[in-house]
Amino acid sequence: MEDQFVISQVIRADTVDLYLKGIRDKRHLLDTLIEKFYAAGVIESREEFLKAIYEREALGPTYMDNFIAIPHGKSKTVKTPAVAFGRCEEGVYYDTQLGGGIVKLVFMLAIPGEMSAEQYIRVLSRLARLLIYEDFIHDLHQAQSYADVLAAIKEGEKKLS
Amino acid sequence: MKIVAVTSCATGIAHSYMAAEALKKAVKDTGDEIKVEIQGAMGIENRLTEEEIAEADLVIWAVDVGVREKDRFQNKNVIQFGPYETIWDAKKTIIEAKQKAGL
Structure with missing residues (x-):
């Protein structure tokens, strides 16, 4: 579970x-990443997951500046915890x-229903803490491949205690 | 200088963690020591002890809701900021806090 x-x-x-x-708006952006989760077998229902996303959106903004x-x-x-990442340099109004x-950089998190609130917050807080490092954000903007994104995340995670 | 801080956020559940991380990152530049208590969705994490509060030269709150168990700070000069300004410029938060505290 630690992983x-x-x-x-x-x-x-x-x-x-x-x-x-060509992302038109926030909903289109969400749908695009949700489709990737669906195609990857991470989620069983796009509609259910979108509902969960919007329930969370109602609690407080996930726009982070x-x-x-x-x-x-x-x-x-x-079905399995997963993170999707999308970069849209032309920008989308969120x-x-x-x-x-x-918004130009979007991380979407899929959290299984049985995951405890504590684990959930830990995943989310680790990601949020990464976002304050300028070099991490710079690397995400510069990334040319998935390998670059993964390398940036691994480098960033070294800084988190 | 020894700094203790409390971060919390009313709306974004991750913002208290971001503000804490930003402060910890900023002291690498300002050359201070810091311990940050996070008051978030999971209660109080990395709780400040009475001793740590007593020994601190500077107390920073980066909060937009009431601080839990604020009695612990009653004898301290607390400098307060919002969590969002701290997230995006924690170094400025620390420099301003020192100025406001006359340090």
């Missing part, structure tokens, strides 16, 4: 897309109930 706290262990090549284009958003959902439709902003 599930580590982002580099749960991010997957088949749910990373560094060249998202600095062109980053971290939408996440905890649901029994999630609205929340407390205002929003342009």
Whole structure:
């Protein structure tokens, strides 16, 4: 279970897309990443997972400033913990109930329903803590491949105690 | 200088962790020591002891909700900020806190 706290262990090549284009809005962005989870067998139902994402969105914004958003959902439709990453350099407006902003980097987390609240927060907090490191964000903007993204995450995670 | 801090956030469940990480990162530049208590969805993490609070030269709260068990700080000069400003410029938070505390 310990490995599930580590982002580099749960991010997957088949749910990373560094060249998202033509994304119209937040919903389109969410749907695009949810589709990747579905195709990868991470989730069984796109509708159930989208519902879980929006339930979380209702609790508080997942827009993090600095062109980053971290939408996440905890649901029994999630079969295995996973992280998707999408980069959209043209930017997408990401609205929340407390205002929003342009997003270029998106991490989406799929959390299985049976995962405890504590584990859930630990995964999320590890990711959130990574986001304050400028060199990590820089590396994500520069990444040319999944291997680059994974290397950036692993390098970033070394800084977290 | 010895700093203790409390971070919390009313809305984003991860922001208290980000503010804590930002402060820990910032002291590498300012040359201070810091311990950060996180008051988040899981209760109080990395709790500050009475001794640590007593010994601290500076107390920073990066919070937008009430601090839990704030009695612990009643004899200290607390400098307060919001969590979001701290996340994106924690070094400025620390420098300003020192100025406000007259240190």
